[in-house]
Amino acid sequence: MAEKRTPQLDELEKGQWPSFVTEIKKAAVKNEASKELLHLLERSYEEKRGHWKHGGIVGVKGYGGGVIGRYSDLPEDYPNLAAFHTVRVNSPSGWFYNTKSLRTICDIWEKRGSGLMNFHGATGDAILLGTTTDQLQPIFDELSEEGFDLGGSGSDLRSPSCCVGPGRCEHACYDTLEACYNITNQYQDELHRPMWPYKFKFKFSGCANDCTASIARSDCAVIGTWRDSIIIDQEAVKAYVAEGLNIQAVVCDRCPTNALKFNAETQELSVIAEECTRCMHCINRMPKAITPGKERGATILLGGKSTIVQSAFMGWVIVPFMKMEAEDDFQEFKDLVERIWEWWDENGKTRERIGETIYRLGMTNFLTSVGLPAVPQMVYRPRANPYVFWPEDEIKK
Amino acid sequence: MAILDQGPLNYKEQLPPIIHENYGKWRYHENPKPGVLKHVSESGAELYSVRVGSPRLVSLDFIREICNLADEYCGGYLRFTARHNVEFLVSDAAKVEPLIAALGERGLPVGGTGASISNIVHTQGWVHCHTPATDASGVVKAVMDDLYEYFVSSKLPAQLKISLACCLNMCGAAHCSDIAIVGVHRTPPRIDHEKIRKGTEIPSLVASCPTGAIRPNPKEKSVVVNDAKCMYCGNCYTMSPGMEIIDPDNDGVAILVGGKVANARTNPMFSRMVIPFLPNNPPRWPEVTDAVRNIVETYAANAHKGEKMGEWIERIGWERFFTLTGIEFNAKLIDDFIFSRETFRTSAAFKY
Numbered sequence A: 001m002a003e004k005r006t007p008q009l010d011e012l013e014k015g016q017w018p019s020f021v022t023e024i025k026k027a028a029v030k031n032e033a034s035k036e037l038l039h040l041l042e043r044s045y046e047e048k049r050g051h052w053k054h055g056g057i058v059g060v061k062g063y064g065g066g067v068i069g070r071y072s073d074l075p076e077d078y079p080n081l082a083a084f085h086t087v088r089v090n091s092p093s094g095w096f097y098n099t100k101s102l103r104t105i106c107d108i109w110e111k112r113g114s115g116l117m118n119f120h121g122a123t124g125d126a127i128l129l130g131t132t133t134d135q136l137q138p139i140f141d142e143l144s145e146e147g148f149d150l151g152g153s154g155s156d157l158r159s160p161s162c163c164v165g166p167g168r169c170e171h172a173c174y175d176t177l178e179a180c181y182n183i184t185n186q187y188q189d190e191l192h193r194p195m196w197p198y199k200f201k202f203k204f205s206g207c208a209n210d211c212t213a214s215i216a217r218s219d220c221a222v223i224g225t226w227r228d229s230i231i232i233d234q235e236a237v238k239a240y241v242a243e244g245l246n247i248q249a250v251v252c253d254r255c256p257t258n259a260l261k262f263n264a265e266t267q268e269l270s271v272i273a274e275e276c277t278r279c280m281h282c283i284n285r286m287p288k289a290i291t292p293g294k295e296r297g298a299t300i301l302l303g304g305k306s307t308i309v310q311s312a313f314m315g316w317v318i319v320p321f322m323k324m325e326a327e328d329d330f331q332e333f334k335d336l337v338e339r340i341w342e343w344w345d346e347n348g349k350t351r352e353r354i355g356e357t358i359y360r361l362g363m364t365n366f367l368t369s370v371g372l373p374a375v376p377q378m379v380y381r382p383r384a385n386p387y388v389f390w391p392e393d394e395i396k397k
Numbered sequence B: 001m002a003i004l005d006q007g008p009l010n011y012k013e014q015l016p017p018i019i020h021e022n023y024g025k026w027r028y029h030e031n032p033k034p035g036v037l038k039h040v041s042e043s044g045a046e047l048y049s050v051r052v053g054s055p056r057l058v059s060l061d062f063i064r065e066i067c068n069l070a071d072e073y074c075g076g077y078l079r080f081t082a083r084h085n086v087e088f089l090v091s092d093a094a095k096v097e098p099l100i101a102a103l104g105e106r107g108l109p110v111g112g113t114g115a116s117i118s119n120i121v122h123t124q125g126w127v128h129c130h131t132p133a134t135d136a137s138g139v140v141k142a143v144m145d146d147l148y149e150y151f152v153s154s155k156l157p158a159q160l161k162i163s164l165a166c167c168l169n170m171c172g173a174a175h176c177s178d179i180a181i182v183g184v185h186r187t188p189p190r191i192d193h194e195k196i197r198k199g200t201e202i203p204s205l206v207a208s209c210p211t212g213a214i215r216p217n218p219k220e221k222s223v224v225v226n227d228a229k230c231m232y233c234g235n236c237y238t239m240s241p242g243m244e245i246i247d248p249d250n251d252g253v254a255i256l257v258g259g260k261v262a263n264a265r266t267n268p269m270f271s272r273m274v275i276p277f278l279p280n281n282p283p284r285w286p287e288v289t290d291a292v293r294n295i296v297e298t299y300a301a302n303a304h305k306g307e308k309m310g311e312w313i314e315r316i317g318w319e320r321f322f323t324l325t326g327i328e329f330n331a332k333l334i335d336d337f338i339f340s341r342e343t344f345r346t347s348a349a350f351k352y
Helices: A007-011 A020-030 A032-047 A099-112 A133-145 A176-186 A188-192 A234-243 A281-285 A331-347 A354-361 A363-370 B017-022 B060-074 B093-105 B137-146 B193-199 B202-207 B235-239 B286-302 B309-316 B318-325
Strands: A086-089 A096-098 A116-119 A126-129 A202-205 A220-226 A260-263 A268-271 A296-302 A316-322 B026-033 B036-041 B046-052 B057-059 B077-080 B086-090 B162-165 B179-184 B214-217 B222-225 B252-257 B272-279
Touching: A007 A020, A007 A032, A020 A032, A020 A116, A020 B057, A020 B060, A020 B137, A086 A133, A096 A099, A099 A126, A099 A133, A099 B060, A116 B060, A176 A188, A176 A202, A176 A220, A176 A331, A220 A331, A234 A268, A296 A331, A296 A354, A316 A331, A331 A354, A331 A363, A354 A363, B017 B046, B046 B093, B057 B060, B060 B077, B060 B086, B060 B093, B086 B093, B137 B162, B137 B286, B179 B286, B193 B222, B202 B214, B202 B222, B202 B235, B252 B286, B252 B309, B272 B286, B272 B318, B286 B309, B286 B318, B309 B318
Parallel strands: A202 A220, B162 B179
Antiparallel strands: A086 A126, A096 B077, A116 A126, A116 B057, A220 A296, A260 A268, A296 A316, B026 B036, B036 B046, B046 B086, B077 B086, B179 B252, B214 B222, B252 B272
């Protein structure tokens, strides 16, 4: 196509932050579709609107998800964008890569796609951005030959993701990388072949700092924690005092439950373990002196989702503490999620996230159906209204 | 024929030797300078991570270039973070500064650690999505250029996370960020009966509306929208191509603040709307960058050390937030959806 100017996008090559326009221009040198994308985007900037047609259903043989179809609404003007599909590639746990793996993806994508990518999509997949329908199967064939698989899309299990965990964090309370890998492999069918009312996401965070934002961005958040007491190294506490840290003000006074006591005379820090809610603040402030306890596992929270339809939900506690052990293949966790999926698949309405299904049918119904005991850790506070449902078998006949 | 159901690459083959050797045995970490983390294991091994800002939307050349750097300085290993930064995993301390110099030569910013503004979690926008009310990459570039100093330093009271979603689907983290930029529409959908008849499951379309504004229209074999009940979320357009809602003259962005996901000190919080609308003004979105900078600077000047945006606002009170930032409060910020009542002030305690 004729050379066109892109004055608005050129403006976004200025400034110190790395420019996506520069990236599209690099791809445009080698690929006609990327070149047209640059011009289509310039047009969007002029007209203040997107130019992608609604929807698009494409995929690869054997799978019901993994590819997002996309068509330009101006195919006559931008023939190379008539089809511009996205391929989601399931990334390795914790987004660790050796350069050989990354170069392999690049080589396949250079040959068969636009050369543009997102590292990564918000759910965690490596996103290959823009190819034609006829290239989808060859791309998948070549990726799979090299050991890659597609991620999720549609009403399926989406690609799970996890924090850096024991790979590089002293706070990790379970092996997030292994849990993510193991559970992703266990549920390949649920991930590749949509069969549910709507999407379902897992995120694995090693501690309550929640570096994957699992509580807000996954239907099932697995957040590492411990059941005994934090461990305090008194020598290291003294070293922090010597460095000038005001432990009373910065650590103790910010403890949400006043569980930490600092004796300024002896320079000793102590904790009332049963008062601690394991929020991580003191550990974050004094990582050399305080570590999570020894009896480690995870809290399971359910229901996190974004706005549509009934407002955004944060995940809420359904299991206060569960062991997450690779040695027993995460069996307790898998048993639970399978009961949960069965209930949701049976009861969820079309396009109803599990949080909304539980909200509609009630926690009592949900807990009874999946066999979980009601415990006070599930609520901030008990109900204030007296509108209680009583099962018939608890009433005198 | 492709191999099905083999799952992702095994992460164990993607880890550098130092991580294999010290897996689960990390003792503590330090943040020696912005963008550099030092992790020390029980054995005394030291791993340096150099964190680098990325535009997220990248070309093959970008990936190959960071691979070359990882080969030269990190034995061929790197990772990406949950905020789309690149982390070079350096086990040889002597290579940290040469790597930083090499990154500097290529214009790649080192930062995003500690009390900084790290990368902006964002979405597809006009580059690849069919439902956006604004662009993603362009707004992010404009905001990060403007706030660049906060990426390469750690001078804020606490870590400040910014997210952007190009429509109310809020893909990503906009509902739980210190500052969120969200694409919004302000006009109801325009019904195309022909398209609805041809390609829409009407009950699903009716059920997609949060406010019940859509009713079946059996006469037309289509639907009818009660405009008075529509708040332009665009979910009906997601369900049907016959519900066009994009409106260049009236689409724009809203600003929300005060969300967090970590449990440290206070519970996770949702972001709350403080500016209902700013216009789309490409390529630099000056109204948006000005509004975000005002919020960042007001927070930086007033919050206690270690206090997140939402914690600061909850401590001083939202009425005080509006006074300090000079942002105009108006009725559009008062919740009128299904969970609204708990956001009303059921107390006589407030500041003038």
